[in-house]
Amino acid sequence: MFTRPYKRKFIGSIAMAVVLAAITPVRPKLIEITVNKYIAAADKTFADKAIEILVWITIFQIGFTVLETLLRFYFSYITSWLGQAVVKDMRVKVFGKVLSLNLRQFDKTPIGTLTTRTIDDIERINDIFSDGLIPIIADLLSILCVLGIMLYTDWQLTLISLIPFPIIIVATYYFKESVNKSFYRVRNAVSSLNAFVQEHITGMYIVQAFAAEKREGEKFDEINREHRDANIKAIFAYSVFFPLVEIVLALSMGLIVYYTGRQALNLGVGQEGKVMSFILYLNLIFRPLRVIADKFNVLQMGMIASERVFKVLDNDDVLPPSPPAAYAPAHVKGKIEFDRVWFGYNEEHPVLKDVSFLVEPGETVAIVGHTGSGKTTIISLLNRLYQINRGQIKVDDVPVDEFDVDTLRKNIGVVLQDVFLFPGSVLDNITLMNPSIPKEKVVEAAKLIGMHEFILQLPGGYDYNVMERGATLSLGQRQLLSFIRALLYNPAILILDEATSSIDTESELLIEKAIDKLIAGRTSIVIAHRLSTIQRADKIIVLDKGEVKEVGSHLELLARGGFYSKLHRMQFERKMQAT
Template sequence: MASPTTKSFDLAVLRRVLAFARPYKRRLWSSIALAIVLALFTPVRPWLIQLTIQKYIANEMAEMVIRVTIYQIAFLLLETALRFVFSYLTSWLGQAVVKDLRTTTYKKVLGLNLRQFDRTPIGTLTTRTVDDIERINDIFSDGLIPILADLLSIICVLVYMFATHWQLTLVCLIPFPVLIVATYYFKESVNKSFHRVRNAVSDLNAFVQEHLTGMYIVQAFAAEDREMDRFRTINKEHRDANIKAIFAYSVFFPVVEIVLATSTGLIVWFVTHPNVSSGVITSFILCLNLLFRPLRVIADKFNVLQMGLISGERVFKVLDNDDYTRDTGTHDPARVDGRIDFEGVSFGYTPEHPVLKNVSFSVPPGKTVAIVGHTGSGKTTIISLLNRLYEVGEGTIRMDGVPVGEWKLDALRRHVGVVLQDVFLFSGSVRDNLTLRNPAIPQERVEAAAKLIGMHDFIGRLPGGYDYNVMERGATLSLGQRQLLSFIRALLYDPAVLVLDEATSSIDTESEALIEGAIQTLIAGRTSVIIAHRLSTIQRADLILVLDKGELKEMGTHRELLQKSGFYHRLYEMQFEKKIISAPER
């Protein structure tokens, strides 16, 4: 049995869904008005047939039968037209709400703190943004308003039956308690199954999305059979949840047919009553069908409504997530010098595992700072905090003396350009990936930046040149080529602060030599933060920060740190020794 809390929560979800229908309230009220009109139309046909049999067949046979038949045909055409309009209105309303809700949800997803993407599988967010919202459409097209129309139709038919012959009506309704009990248990069973179905769909989407993205790893390590076994397990859960719902349907519909047959039999049994005419008997048989037709589907529609509400609950969990980057700052200067100050910054992706511990340093405008350290020491975290991909736990980060939280978010990120080790390219043309579809960047600037990096000739040799489709994640390009494209992208946005996060780690020696001059041109007069494992790439940095387990161990120039014979010196010697060992014998 559903608890009062669950029911009140369903009503809360329904109210929030209906709030998205507010801009379309004229169509909403029109569909409700049509539902009422169609409900009032429901008992008219049985009444006309009763009238035909009871009065006119007995008296003015031919003429009146023709007249009433014409009335019935005209009424049927009118009812059909109204039902078409009703169906179109409810479906249109559902699609309009889905469009607005999907836009609102995707906008919220775009602003979520990155830790949400660290914790939530991409397939789950995809399901909630696309599939779950599509199910909310059913609340309007097959759920709430159609249920209201069916309930009103049932009420109108019952009123007509009681007004015509209340004793026969009571006899017909004797089996109805059985139907009410069956409907309740059917609703509860299917509701639980639909919860399982939605969770299984989410798991399936998450699994398939993750493994299609990582198919190279699956095949490279011959893990196809193991991953197929995992897929079978998830898919079996989806099947079992659906079968349980199918079983409930298989039991419920025969019960409805048995109750209908019993009610019809009771009418036949009651025919011997002297006060019941043949017209009343005929109209009551028609009324039973008009009663049972909505009753057959009302439980199904209620579960469609429940499924929409379940999906709505999942979507509103995304909308109610308050772990997002709040854009409350107002600082948006026309000119940025690029001074960076970290003051006692501590941060952890989870409270119990700090990544940075009381880190403080300053970078003057136009200078280059390099950050080195073992994997997991917190190097990338520093740049993620600088452009507010994550919020600072303790301490303050300033740019040009202003805390980053006081900057307008787009202004801050516009002035901090990032070149990552793992370059992400979207499916689309080379030009779209370089400009990120920014119409303010002309083709001339794109080509000039490509020439500076030394990629213009390479792009020109691609089929279609700058219109070449790089496919999803840049699958048709090598890792080094993708990183070179990311350099062009950074150049085009001309940031005041440039961050290179292991930007040359996957580039061969020839490519590295190609872009070395471009890097020097790029960082000239610009504040730069370079993260690198290869210490040879950072020796000319104005300041080197040495991190270990989230703590700032040493700070100084390359020469100063070597003279200290400390942590940096040991890192340098380890890399130098590796080069000697790996050098070929002559």
């Protein structure tokens, strides 16, 4: 699938492997002929011209060595290039898949695990091409060609030299199995390390605020110890295997010298050239054998990594895509209807139960309830961040499933309690790096919120770097920036999800003034724990444990003396106690 665009390069690398395998035994064979004919003077025919012929043979050997080196360089380059090209395409595909995953996948999957899949595991797939499949094919072809020439030259000597080979075959098998198990443990440990570090760097404030550095450090030490032990086991296998290969090679060479020495004594015929060539042949066989088991492990680890990557690619827990003829109106009026909606992040435990309500265009509706009652979930479903289990959600009498997703979300402006800012300038965070939004519009929105003067006081003004997650700004300032962001996109539907919960009274007054201008002719949904911020809403929806308990205006709900009245009385009493 991913190699199809590079089919010619892939076939070319295989062809290059065949060529390299064919020329591998040439130099040893040429050395054998040279020694037997012109150095040991086995052939007296050319004895007078021996020196001249040796010079030309030497020149040819040098030229042939240079040519072989260039071919091996090109082979190494083309396989590495192919690996990097495939990895680049695969990484883009995987990240695109991650972007389309249902948000529940991020709720239950550690961020570090997805990071490992997208970066580290895909890098292991690159090794399949640069150090795995194609190099293994090249090495095996080279071994077969060398063995073929050895058998053709002297089949008896070849078989004698291969007597210790069963040792290396058994050792290679056990080495491969041992290293494979160790590498599998290493990959799991790396994934755990990535997840742990990602989570703890993100939550470092909590770790330090609760003096948990020592405890969390001990947890990290335990995970890191597993990573170390797995690597040490692999290192031990290497330290045993490579010396064993050298011992087997030495045994084979000893058998060659012994056998050819016996032949020379019995037959009186020089075997110098044959001995030299066979020793070179053995080195050509053992050179790839030293690393072929390691390459098999690289290939296997690449396959394990590819299985993990393809699990992400094959994950079908995504929101249904927009239909081919998706509804994409130029203007959204802002009518919202929830009709008997059921939803749960886990279907066995519903968060919303048979929720129904209607918001007319231009209305301001407040949603109140205890923590965990499902307020924020309603907003996520309206944005199609999750797929409902039952019921229907409509905007302007059209089911949201039939909307073009981009059109729907562009018409819904959201200001959340937990504001996320990207590393970069104030301007980039407000526009979300959209080049089509001019700075003048940003300034206009900032003035409406009352943030323009504050931004100008920052070093660099709108170019001030807010750092990762807005670390250089207060929580209230971050919320105000996100409010500018929502204003800038001029949405038909405005959602304020606990947007003023962490803002001081002065900042809250600034926002309330901006809201008065903003909500005119615009549908607004306000979620807040502080009931004082929603008393002017046209309608208040009271949620409890995922069910709609009451609907009405502030005064109507107070008059009923029900759930809302109880909430209001509790907050009023707490306020009186605080004062």
